[in-house]
Amino acid sequence: MISRRAFVLATAGLLAGCTRGSDRPLTIAAGEEGGFYLAFAKLLADQVNQADVGLRCTAVPTQASVANLELLQSGKADLALVLADTALTASKGNSPFTTAMPLRALGRVYENYMQLVVRQDGPIHSLGDLAGKTVSLGAAGSGAALFGTRMVAAAGIQPTVSHLPLADAVSALAEDRISALLWSGGVPTPALADLDNRVGIRLLSLDGVTPALRAAHGSVYESVLVPSGAYQHVRDTRTIGVANLLVSAPSLPPEVAGAVVSVLVTRASRLVPQQAVGTQFLDARTLIGTAGVPLHPGAAERYRELHG
Known part of the structure; x- marks a missing residue:
């Protein structure tokens, strides 16, 4: 079991070793044009890129939750925005999914109405x-x-x-x-x-x-x-x-999950689309309420670092 201090030092070393030309690509499967999935994902990608954490993040338009999980499963996306009910259905392999899909959550990012x-x-x-x-x-x-x-x-x-x-x-x-x-x-x-x-x-x-x-x-x-x-x-x-969750496959490297969580927590106020009422969006206090989808270990470690 890696210690908290060793995890932080290893992450810092990895990210410090990245140059802008060697940033790891990170793709977020988002949602339809005109919807908040895509608006939020674009803001998140922009903030990840501004944070200079060794990631080059891009949000891509999709038809949302089910399609996002298909992209995640095929390896064409690293992160996916997905409704909690869809995520739980996928994790059990229930219709419309044909096999159980292991998922890990980076956070509960906002409420869908x-x-x-x-x-x-x-x-x-x-x-x-x-x-x-x-x-x-x-x-x-x-x-x-x-x-x-x-x-x-x-x-x-x-x-x-x-x-x-x-x-x-x-x-x-x-x-x-x-x-x-x-x-x-x-x-x-x-x-x-x-x-x-x-x-x-x-x-x-x-x-x-x-x-x-x-x-x-x-x-x-x-x-x-x-x-x-x-x-x-x-x-x-x-x-x-x-709840809308930001999820990944279990194989997402822990340092990548941790870097994204740092952005979610420290830049939360910059991740609310301009037209939003605001009350339904991510709150640092509720990010870990992931509706039964287990937190990614790298995300969990970073939440402990940030909140104890």
Whole structure:
């Protein structure tokens, strides 16, 4: 077992030996354009690069959680942003994953809000009203798509389901080609705020299905409030929050995990996208609450160094 002091000295020696030309590439699989996954990942990559810790970090756009884990498993990404429910599903090898995927967390970085969006001037006022209607339940390969399947099952409804990327779903709802869209992200999400300004939106309460989802899938699903004013036409609405985790494969070198954790902790205030309300983003006190996904040993060691 390496001592704490030896770990710090070894890490410092390794990073000090890196020159800008020999920085280790580090890729973060993020999310869709216009969403907070990608906005956060770009900020994190920028701060890692500014910290000069021997890493050359890049955030790449994806269709989010499920796709991110596929990139991680294939070795095409070093880090992935993923919803906690998706991460736990992957670690057990449950559908849509075919084999168990060992994951290690670097931290719980922010809270995702499941936002079931309808037009303010439309006839849909509750989840039950979506029976038989056309609904986009997140992009294919996203954590929202996994959650959406669970949500409609818990509600006992059968909508006509599509899986559109956010930009396409927003256009389809604005043009009345779909009755609702499901999005997993921060509040406010710029694309939804723009839709609200153009046509007006409501968020449907998910309070009614929260108990069933928790009974079936555990406490990873939490009741959260989208406050009045988060969007122009939205009033206080209870929905479901899911932690967003920054994860890696177990093979990520401990000094790399530790370096990223140092950035998460010491530069937390610089990792909040400008448009965010702010309350849902990473807090140094809650970074280690990784919803059942074990911390990477290098991350755990660095948290002990920073917080005792």
